[in-house]
Amino acid sequence: MAKKQIHLAAHFPGVNNTTVWSDPESGSQTDFASFVAFAQNAERGLFDFLFLAEGLRLREHQGRIHDLDVVGRPDTFTVLNAIAAVTTHLGLGGTINTTFNEPWELAKQFASLDHLSGGRAAWNLVTSSDAFTGENFRRGGFLRPEQRYDRAQQMLDAARELWLSDGAPIDHHSDQFDMVGRFPIPPTPQGHPVLIQSGDSDAGREFGAKTADAIFSRHGSLESGQEFFADLKGRMGKYGRRPEEITILPATTFALGDTEAEAQENGHRIREAQVSPQTAIAFLEQVWGRDLSAHDPDGPLPDVDPDPGAEITRGRVRHEKDPVAVANRWRELAEAKGGLSIRELIIETTARQSFVGTPRQVAQQMDAYVQADASDGFILVPHLTPGGLDEFVEKVVPELQDLGSYRTEYTGPTLRDHLGLQKPS
Amino acid sequence: MRTAHLAVEVSGFGRHPEAWRVAGVPRQALLTPAHHIGTAQLAAQAGADFLALPDSFDPDSLLDAVAIAARVAPVVPGIGLVPMATTTHTEPFHLSKAIATLDLVSSGRAGWEAAVSRTPEEAAQFGRKPAAPAADLWREAAEAIEVVVALWDSWEDDAVIRDVPTGRYVDRDKLHYIDHVGEFFSVKGPSMTPRSPQAHPLVVVREEPESLAVAARWADVVRIAAPDLGAAHAARERIRAAVADAGRDPDDVAVLLDVEVLLDADETAARRAYDDLGEHPAQTLRVVGGPDEFVAVLGERAVDGVTAVPLALPGGLRVLADEVAPRLLAAGLRVPADPTATLRGRFGLSRPANRFSGV
Numbered sequence: 001m002a003k004k005q006i007h008l009a010a011h012f013p014g015v016n017n018t019t020v021w022s023d024p025e026s027g028s029q030t031d032f033a034s035f036v037a038f039a040q041n042a043e044r045g046l047f048d049f050l051f052l053a054e055g056l057r058l059r060e061h062q063g064r065i066h067d068l069d070v071v072g073r074p075d076t077f078t079v080l081n082a083i084a085a086v087t088t089h090l091g092l093g094g095t096i097n098t099t100f101n102e103p104w105e106l107a108k109q110f111a112s113l114d115h116l117s118g119g120r121a122a123w124n125l126v127t128s129s130d131a132f133t134g135e136n137f138r139r140g141g142f143l144r145p146e147q148r149y150d151r152a153q154q155m156l157d158a159a160r161e162l163w164l165s166d167g168a169p170i171d172h173h174s175d176q177f178d179m180v181g182r183f184p185i186p187p188t189p190q191g192h193p194v195l196i197q198s199g200d201s202d203a204g205r206e207f208g209a210k211t212a213d214a215i216f217s218r219h220g221s222l223e224s225g226q227e228f229f230a231d232l233k234g235r236m237g238k239y240g241r242r243p244e245e246i247t248i249l250p251a252t253t254f255a256l257g258d259t260e261a262e263a264q265e266n267g268h269r270i271r272e273a274q275v276s277p278q279t280a281i282a283f284l285e286q287v288w289g290r291d292l293s294a295h296d297p298d299g300p301l302p303d304v305d306p307d308p309g310a311e312i313t314r315g316r317v318r319h320e321k322d323p324v325a326v327a328n329r330w331r332e333l334a335e336a337k338g339g340l341s342i343r344e345l346i347i348e349t350t351a352r353q354s355f356v357g358t359p360r361q362v363a364q365q366m367d368a369y370v371q372a373d374a375s376d377g378f379i380l381v382p383h384l385t386p387g388g389l390d391e392f393v394e395k396v397v398p399e400l401q402d403l404g405s406y407r408t409e410y411t412g413p414t415l416r417d418h419l420g421l422q423k424p425s
Numbered sequence: 426m427r428t429a430h431l432a433v434e435v436s437g438f439g440r441h442p443e444a445w446r447v448a449g450v451p452r453q454a455l456l457t458p459a460h461h462i463g464t465a466q467l468a469a470q471a472g473a474d475f476l477a478l479p480d481s482f483d484p485d486s487l488l489d490a491v492a493i494a495a496r497v498a499p500v501v502p503g504i505g506l507v508p509m510a511t512t513t514h515t516e517p518f519h520l521s522k523a524i525a526t527l528d529l530v531s532s533g534r535a536g537w538e539a540a541v542s543r544t545p546e547e548a549a550q551f552g553r554k555p556a557a558p559a560a561d562l563w564r565e566a567a568e569a570i571e572v573v574v575a576l577w578d579s580w581e582d583d584a585v586i587r588d589v590p591t592g593r594y595v596d597r598d599k600l601h602y603i604d605h606v607g608e609f610f611s612v613k614g615p616s617m618t619p620r621s622p623q624a625h626p627l628v629v630v631r632e633e634p635e636s637l638a639v640a641a642r643w644a645d646v647v648r649i650a651a652p653d654l655g656a657a658h659a660a661r662e663r664i665r666a667a668v669a670d671a672g673r674d675p676d677d678v679a680v681l682l683d684v685e686v687l688l689d690a691d692e693t694a695a696r697r698a699y700d701d702l703g704e705h706p707a708q709t710l711r712v713v714g715g716p717d718e719f720v721a722v723l724g725e726r727a728v729d730g731v732t733a734v735p736l737a738l739p740g741g742l743r744v745l746a747d748e749v750a751p752r753l754l755a756a757g758l759r760v761p762a763d764p765t766a767t768l769r770g771r772f773g774l775s776r777p778a779n780r781f782s783g784v
């Protein structure tokens with residue numbers, strides 16, 4: 001029996017401290033030349049798709065625009081259509097929010113991208129209920145948190161009805177949307193764009209199992225990857241779907257070297273660059289909810305406890321619910337590791353490469369992970385724009401091919417072809 | 426003496442409702458990038474300043490015009506790209522970053538034709554509000570343009586500093602909240618997308634009674650329809666007066682007359698082609714004939730330029746490129762286009778100063 005094949009996607013590096021803008025090789029994240037270089041390299045690497053994240057409000061820290069990370073990005077649809085012009089097979093995935101868009105317009109934009117790219121579009125559905133982001137939109141942040149997936153589901157149902165209507169009259173009414181008319185765009189080369197989803201809550205997993213073609217997961221370790229894989233694919237049966245109808249892709253980083261020691265060293269160098277002294281303090285302030293600018297990033301953690309009620313950072317997803325517990329855990333960790341400084345602690349807890357080694361070793365680690373059903377592949381999050389993928393494509397991809405786990409050519413023109421998916425009906 | 430501007434508008438297989446019959450390819454071809462690249466290349470070869478791409482949410486529209494412009498931009502150099510995007514059912518925040526990004530991917534060749542969605546059918550597709558009178562729609566459009574342009578200024582050009590010693594990627598003092606609160610929108614800002622190569626992509630507005638004030642305040646190019654050159658000239662005077670009343674220099678606003686065309690090197694062939702299409706009432710001045718007839722329209726200098734609107738594709742785009750363009754150059758009506766110029770540059774407009782600079 002043939003080996004399970006690895007799927008690869010690539011995230012264009014953008015707004016986050018993981019993008020190392022201070023590196024002399026770091027280019028612009030908005031110049032079109034950067035997108036061309038990144039996309040063409042991903043296509044040389046026979047990736048399934050590239051994907052762009054989205055932000056609809058600049059992040060703030062302590063009431064001011066966060067200035068330590070890369071800021072600013074181009075419009076998703078526009079840049080993906082332009083990338084379609086300089087690539088031929090690469091899938092084009094865009095994160096588009098279901099809260100601040102209307103289905104008729106969004107369905108038209110995605111249908112246009114799918115037609116104009118010859119069937120390479122993917123939609124990463126995300127939700128936001130956030131009044132902070134809503135301040136940029138005429139309807140404001142009106143959505144209650146518990147309505148997020150309701151609206152997302154209704155948005156998707158509405159969009160799908162439009163995409164597949166093939167000229168038939170639409171008379172669609174739901175809590176969120178009323179649409180009457182005739183959608184003018186015929187079904188696209190893929191029937192409709194590939195659907196990607198990334199929510200990890202129970203509601204998010206159900207939504208994914210029911211509707212998604214691909215899932216971005218945050219489960220990096222083998223065990224939690226296997227747990228997520230089994231859980232999500234196990235939920236599909238009740239929706240009449242087979243496990244292979246979803247491709248699960250955890251976000252993954254990597255550090256390479258000619259020797260293992262060199263790879264470790266590269267990895268450490270990247271982590272240090274990702275967590276500047278100022279970034280270390282900003283991370284700490286997010287947990288502590290206080291201004292800690294007087295603290296030395298190379299000194300110990302603050303003695304004071306976090307302010308649990310503070311909302312110091314806005315526009316960024318918070319993963320930590322109990323800051324005092326986090327602080328205590330961090331203090332214990334810092335002590336256990338022989339007295340880590342603030343910056344060392346932040347590096348230890350936030351910035352870690354999933355795969356470190358020689359190209360052969362990294363290929364073997366990734367292959368083992370996929371063969372053990374911890375995922376179907378990976379979405380690579382390189383630390384450099386636009387060249388962050390170059391070394392991977394040049395050195396790791398041939399090793400994956402050598403292991404028999406990765407394609408040596410594209411077998412079809414559409415993203416559904418790359419993912420082994422049928423056209424929807 | 427100023428030279429004349431030339432634009433080309435392409436929608437579907439042409440403006441004539443029977444154009445699909447003579448297209449020689451199925452309607453499906455309009456969904457392919459090859460079709461749009463082909464027409465954009467012809468328009469570029471004709472030396473056109475920009476390609477106008479109409480759009481709407483009407484049942485007879487097809488692909489999104491901003492998407493088409495973005496798909497064409499990297500592979501068709503040397504021509505401006507002006508998609509239409511309506512303001513009635515869309516968010517100005519999204520529009521602002523979409524057009525700014527078109528400017529990025531085209532290296533400064535983007536424009537935006539601001540328009541309104543006026544039909545009950547379009548309103549029903551969104552289900553959020555009923556169709557409104559044109560005056561209300563254009564009042565809303567004016568506010569939408571105001572928001573879009575403010576967002577274009579919300580990043581100063583040198584906001585990205587990459588200062589390693591202080592760890593700062595941007596100078597946050599050069600990013601600005603627009604804090605717009607108006608009749609239709611409240612938008613905080615700043616934009617997600619940094620200031621684009623042209624800073625303000627070219628703003629195009631079609632003149633109609635309700636849009637005149639919007640054009641006077643915001644447009645770099647005003648498109649007009651008129652049955653003859655006399656009426657066109659009168660429209661130009663009317664627009665220039667309105668621009669002056671709005672406190673702007675009329676010489677910064679170009680008035681372009683729509684001219685429906687069906688051109689052939691051989692005049693009789695053009696007329697025969699038109700007879701094959703069948704009679705259809707003209708929406709504006711129409712030239713069915715040879716290249717000289719079209720050149721004569723620009724030669725009259727009744728307006729600042731012309732937007733050629735083919736009745737049916739190719740409908741004379743090839744003639745425009747091969748026959749008309751050289752005649753316009755020879756007559757001194759046009760100068761050879763600088764392939765590196767921005768679209769604003771083609772219209773003699775400088776890159777605007779940032780309203781927030783020094784604030």
